[in-house]
Amino acid sequence: MISFPSKQPQVQTTIFTKMSALALEHGALNLSQGFPGFDCAPALQELLQHYAKGHNQYAPMAGVPALRQSLAAKTSSFYDIPVDADTEVTIVSGATEALFAAIHCCVSPGDEVILFDPSYDAYDPIIRLAGGIPIHIPLKASNNFAIDWSSVTAKITPRTRAIMVNSPHNPTGAVWSMADLDAFAQVVKGTNILIVSDEVYEHIVFDGAQHASVLLHPELRKRSFVCGSFGKTYHITGWKIGYCIAPKFLTAEFRKLHQWVTFSSATPLQYALAEYLKEPAHYLGLSDFYQKKRDLFSSQFVGSRWKVLPSAGSFFQCLDYSAISNEKDVDLADRLTREIKVASIPVSVFYETDPGDKILRFCFAKEDEVLVEAAKRLIQIL
Ligand SMILES: Cc1ncc(COP(=O)(O)O)c(C=O)c1O
Structure with missing residues (x-):
């Protein structure tokens, strides 16, 4: 058996890989990893095809x-x-x-x-x-x-x-x-x-x-x-x-x-x-495009026990669930993926010391129907 001291003994698979794999395993709507749920522009694909020659x-x-x-x-x-x-x-x-x-x-x-x-x-x-x-x-x-x-x-x-x-x-x-x-x-x-x-x-x-x-x-x-x-x-x-x-x-x-x-x-x-x-x-319309998605997603939680935190940029919406559950965010993110089939990212993993917040991060770079369906499932949780 060959052994050597790991250079990163404390490092594990990233949370993004973990949650995306769990989402796939459970057929969940994947609002965890930060990537668009839609394709790039056909014009860009054509340019790529063109420049793939020579x-x-x-x-x-x-x-x-x-x-x-x-x-x-x-x-x-x-x-x-x-x-x-x-x-x-x-x-x-x-x-x-x-x-x-x-x-x-x-x-x-x-x-x-x-x-x-x-x-x-x-x-x-x-x-x-x-x-x-x-x-x-x-x-x-x-x-x-x-x-x-x-x-x-x-x-x-x-x-x-x-x-x-x-x-x-x-x-x-x-x-x-x-x-x-x-x-x-x-x-x-x-x-x-x-x-x-x-x-x-x-x-x-x-x-x-x-x-x-x-x-x-x-x-x-x-x-x-x-x-x-x-x-x-x-x-x-x-x-x-x-x-x-x-x-x-x-x-x-x-x-x-x-x-x-x-x-x-x-x-x-x-x-x-x-x-x-x-x-x-090609880039100036991006803020408007994503603002509409932010507003669509966040508006679904009005009147629910999820608290919508401010999202002033990026394509992430954080939701506070302290009025819903006492579970740790890592546990809730795992449970929601398995039970209601919506994957998110627990925010505590981005801290050196867990502040104990009850916050999940959702990526809203997804098709509108996916955002509405994910929110519908989320507001039904107990
Ligand atoms: C804050 C931040 N920095 C860097 C990256 C990595 O970017 P790239 O995919 O271009 O390596 C990401 C991707 O999610 C990110 O969210």
Whole structure:
């Protein structure tokens, strides 16, 4: 028997894999994992088909120039900032790779990285694999998961290398305001602290708000790796194509890492996206599209014992069930999948220390009939 010490002894299969497998096993409506229940646009499929001819060898390490240029132009016009396609944009295999490469290119053993709970489940293990020490700051549901920036300052030490942030937020749907950017800038000003900003839901912000990207604030932008994903914006999570936008000196280090992870990402996908990105209508309507789904899903719970928590962005709706049951969220999520056949994600798994909240996360990137049917089943539970 060959044995070796696991590098991640405490890590188990992710909750997304677990809940999706359980949903499949029980034939449940799967509102757990965050992916659309509908296909991408036929025009994008046609572009892919077109570029599958003659574009099947390695792409350049930093990404196909046409895609870097399209992305730089799109980002530049959306945020009204200059972005250099050659020195500030790198195409990678999904935001997951961007997060991994960003952390690994700057975090050395013993460095501290601050993150906020509930936090997307990849962050903590990525920091640990780099030898870093994750410093978790818990956010409270009772405070709409807002960040108390003075508590962040108190956690900064001479060993703080980076701060990981995420807006619009998975799992809570919380979004930052421009005031958050200012407060964040005050926290990091005059330090060497870097920022890894996960903005995969940048085009899904509701009620007329504008996405408060760190790219909009010079003090933040000059120290940030902005990690993005085409998967969430164009309904192509299975393509696993993402990117990192960062200043030249950070991009240089990021690419050193990226070349050893995947070297480069799928060539025909990059060419197809390079064309598709040029049309702003392909992403500008996304907030409205998902806001309608949020409103449809949340309106089903009016008058029920489920409490609908605010969802200001992303495609997640959190529901508080404290008036219904005392069960732990992991137990209830499991039971609902088996009994009423609706799968969700328990929010406690995104915390280092379970705050004891009674909250489940539901992905509403699904067909309307699925959302209505799921809600119908949920309001009947005892
Ligand atoms: C907050 C957040 N970051 C990163 C990712 C991963 O994105 P990708 O599929 O592009 O790797 C996800 C996917 O669910 C996410 O929700």
